[in-house]
Amino acid sequence: MAVYAYLVAGYLILVGCYGIIRSRHLVHAVVCLSVAQAGTYVLLMAVGYQAGGASAPVFGSTTEPNKHVVDPVVQAMALTDIVVSATVTALLLALAIQINKRQGTVDPDELAALKG
Amino acid sequence: MTRLARLIIFLLAGGVVAVAFVLATLDLPHFGSDHHPYRDLSVPAAVQHHTANVVSAVNFDQRAIDTFGEESILIASVVGAVALLRPSREETERRVPDLGRALESTRLIGYVLLPITLVLGIDVVAHGGTTPGGGFQGGVVLATGLHLLYVVGSYPALGRLRPLVPFEIADSAGAAGFAVIGLIGLGSTGAFLGNFLPFGQLGQILSTGTVQVLSGVVGVEVVGGMVVLLSSFFEQEIAVRPEDG
Numbered sequence: 001m002a003v004y005a006y007l008v009a010g011y012l013i014l015v016g017c018y019g020i021i022r023s024r025h026l027v028h029a030v031v032c033l034s035v036a037q038a039g040t041y042v043l044l045m046a047v048g049y050q051a052g053g054a055s056a057p058v059f060g061s062t063t064e065p066n067k068h069v070v071d072p073v074v075q076a077m078a079l080t081d082i083v084v085s086a087t088v089t090a091l092l093l094a095l096a097i098q099i100n101k102r103q104g105t106v107d108p109d110e111l112a113a114l115k116g
Numbered sequence: 117m118t119r120l121a122r123l124i125i126f127l128l129a130g131g132v133v134a135v136a137f138v139l140a141t142l143d144l145p146h147f148g149s150d151h152h153p154y155r156d157l158s159v160p161a162a163v164q165h166h167t168a169n170v171v172s173a174v175n176f177d178q179r180a181i182d183t184f185g186e187e188s189i190l191i192a193s194v195v196g197a198v199a200l201l202r203p204s205r206e207e208t209e210r211r212v213p214d215l216g217r218a219l220e221s222t223r224l225i226g227y228v229l230l231p232i233t234l235v236l237g238i239d240v241v242a243h244g245g246t247t248p249g250g251g252f253q254g255g256v257v258l259a260t261g262l263h264l265l266y267v268v269g270s271y272p273a274l275g276r277l278r279p280l281v282p283f284e285i286a287d288s289a290g291a292a293g294f295a296v297i298g299l300i301g302l303g304s305t306g307a308f309l310g311n312f313l314p315f316g317q318l319g320q321i322l323s324t325g326t327v328q329v330l331s332g333v334v335g336v337e338v339v340g341g342m343v344v345l346l347s348s349f350f351e352q353e354i355a356v357r358p359e360d361g
Contacts, residue, residue, distance in 0.1 A: 051148030
């Protein structure tokens with residue numbers, strides 16, 4: 001199952017999008033977006049993984065610097081991803097609170113402003 | 117658009133994405149293979165700058181300009197959320213009565229864990245260049261640790277012990293500090309965010325050059341941003357009431 005981890009990532013992204021499409025509550029939609037973003041973390045970690053006991057890319061007195069480690073670049077990108085995801089989630093939740101105040105509903109289908 | 121139409125469009129588009137994704141993954145290097153060209157470049161670059169934590173070296177040295185963009189996103193969304201959550205003209209901020217209903221055992225655990233969490237957070241920030249951690253992670257530990265006060269005590273207690281203005285200043289000072297360190301790097305090494313400090317000895321706390329310093333300023337910014345962000349959600353939920361309510 002060499003591509004199994006990648007498929008989990010793709011599944012998370014698609015299932016998160018499906019949740020947003022079927023959402024009847026804005027907070028639910030924001031949580032679904034977080035699920036979709038979790039798929040990107042899984043993808044990044046899967047890309048960086050190396051089998052055969054590769055250790056974390058952190059060296060010290062007990063671990064001499066060596067190249068038998070998992071990819072630090074994708075780990076740094078996942079960290080960036082998580083920080084941006086957290087702040088964007090906060091911003092979207094603030095928007096949901098504001099929409100609830102102005103429109104009196106958080107059902108995306110009932111929001112007049114979004115009707116095409 | 118009806119829900120059914122939206123679902124049909126999603127199933128069509130999602131199906132195409134799923135097929136394209138599966139085809140793409142079949143061509144990727146196999147899961148767990150030892151083909152990591154970026155690692156092979158970034159590990160020697162980190163060791164050359166005596167940075168034991170290669171993830172921090174990537175974040176604050178090799179790709180520091182990306183982190184600069186990232187922390188700009190952080191401060192922009194904090195500002196945006198605070199602007200969205202401020203009480204509107206029809207609302208009033210009421211004084212919250214000090215209820216203090218936490219269980220004795222909860223309070224005990226909270227007061228024991230509060231200093232431990234804060235020390236842990238400072239440790240994670242301070243050793244960002246040498247052990248797993250860094251400014252982002254430690255900043256979040258510190259900011260959430262402060263909110264143990266809310267769990268064990270009450271909202272007014274949190275308000276008394278957590279004046280907001282210093283945290284607002286910390287948020288912007290952290291972001292500005294990152295830019296200033298970048299400009300000093302530009303002046304002394306010719307590259308924005310260039311690593312201009314002595315690298316020290318691998319694994320020591322005073323090593324890694326600017327990695328540790330940038331990790332610290334990011335920690336300050338994250339603490340400020342998180343506290344300000346959480347406080348505006350708290351205000352909205354606890355203290356703000358509509359005029360007629």
